[in-house]
Amino acid sequence: MQRDLVVHPHVTRFRLDRQPVFMVQEGGIMEGRKIHSAHTVMTQGMRLCSCFRSFPLAALLLIIAYHPLQAQVAVDFRSGRLALTTTDLTVPAGPVRLEIKRTLLSEKGRPGLLGTWWRLSIERRLIKEQNVVRMEGDVGSILFSREGKSSVYKNALGERLRIEENGRALWTKQDGTRETYDGEGRLIEIDYRNFNKVTFRYGPDKRLGRIEGPKQHFIKLFTDTKGRLLRAEASNGEQIDYQYGGDRLSQVRINGAEVFRYEYDTRDLLVRIEAPPTGAVEIAYDSQGRVVKRHFADGGMEQYGYSNAGNELSFTDPMGGVTKRQRSP
Numbered sequence: 001m002q003r004d005l006v007v008h009p010h011v012t013r014f015r016l017d018r019q020p021v022f023m024v025q026e027g028g029i030m031e032g033r034k035i036h037s038a039h040t041v042m043t044q045g046m047r048l049c050s051c052f053r054s055f056p057l058a059a060l061l062l063i064i065a066y067h068p069l070q071a072q073v074a075v076d077f078r079s080g081r082l083a084l085t086t087t088d089l090t091v092p093a094g095p096v097r098l099e100i101k102r103t104l105l106s107e108k109g110r111p112g113l114l115g116t117w118w119r120l121s122i123e124r125r126l127i128k129e130q131n132v133v134r135m136e137g138d139v140g141s142i143l144f145s146r147e148g149k150s151s152v153y154k155n156a157l158g159e160r161l162r163i164e165e166n167g168r169a170l171w172t173k174q175d176g177t178r179e180t181y182d183g184e185g186r187l188i189e190i191d192y193r194n195f196n197k198v199t200f201r202y203g204p205d206k207r208l209g210r211i212e213g214p215k216q217h218f219i220k221l222f223t224d225t226k227g228r229l230l231r232a233e234a235s236n237g238e239q240i241d242y243q244y245g246g247d248r249l250s251q252v253r254i255n256g257a258e259v260f261r262y263e264y265d266t267r268d269l270l271v272r273i274e275a276p277p278t279g280a281v282e283i284a285y286d287s288q289g290r291v292v293k294r295h296f297a298d299g300g301m302e303q304y305g306y307s308n309a310g311n312e313l314s315f316t317d318p319m320g321g322v323t324k325r326q327r328s329p
Contacts, residue, residue: 077313080290081106091234093213096196100232103138113229115247126185
């Protein structure tokens with residue numbers, strides 16, 4: 001059962017290209033300034049198209065875009081979890097882009113370049129388990145099941161993963177892109193076709209040290225003794241510096257100037273984000289780790305409500321407008 005939604009037209013929170021933007025999206029993929037979704041509502045200049053008064057909703061997404069850092073913040077209406085993906089660095093390399101993109105994990109993961117609570121999109125690893133191969137990345141796991149007794153595995157999308165005799169694995173995606181992993185399961189190459197390749201080079205310590213793309217563009221990575229990323233330097237002169245509090249990412253500095261800070265509670269939940277373009281955002285959670293409030297630097301507040309049965313969800317914007325959704329168990 002799906003109820004109609006009421007979206008208040010006067011909600012602005014972050015700025016995209018210096019214009020107020022409020023975005024509601026179901027299952028869309030956001031990439032830079034391109035929005036890919038069948039259900040996207042955008043208000044600019046404090047206006048909302050009246051034709052989008054009723055539509056299904058799975059997640060409320062608010063976008064921050066501020067050069068060179070771009071962030072995508074989401075509160076998942078199904079789980080109430082906070083999802084945050086940030087592109088710290090983008091290097092145009094001919095027809096492709098080299099990126100440093102990180103995602104906040106919903107639960108503590110294995111130690112990586114950004115500790116155990118954040119994961120870079122390039123930190124993908126294949127793990128072989130009997131008749132299954134699991135790809136672990138920044139957005140969770142993808143399973144590949146073996147086809148009979150062959151060396152070919154297939155995922156839910158029908159994409160094929162082939163294990164070669166030398167231990168390497170080749171993943172062919174639906175769009176023709178091919179990813180190659182070494183015998184240890186590390187990503188070593190992405191082939192975008194037409195000879196456009198991105199290569200990942202690891203040092204003697206087995207840590208990722210350099211990302212190379214077309215036209216001699218690159219990103220060089222520097223890590224500490226614990227294997228955590230301290231700095232990323234790009235061929236275009238951009239530089240990103242990272243600091244940690246314990247095992248948690250606490251600060252990101254952009255080109256030696258702007259600083260983005262993160263604070264966590266005793267449960268390791270992200271409770272405060274300080275971003276130069278918009279000021280601080282404070283986040284409150286319930287006992288189950290679901291977002292219930294977000295306070296913004298201008299005094300505005302958003303509230304999220306969840307029914308005991310888990311099938312009714314609501315969002316209240318700073319102006320009092322309410323978005324509701326009811327779904328079958």
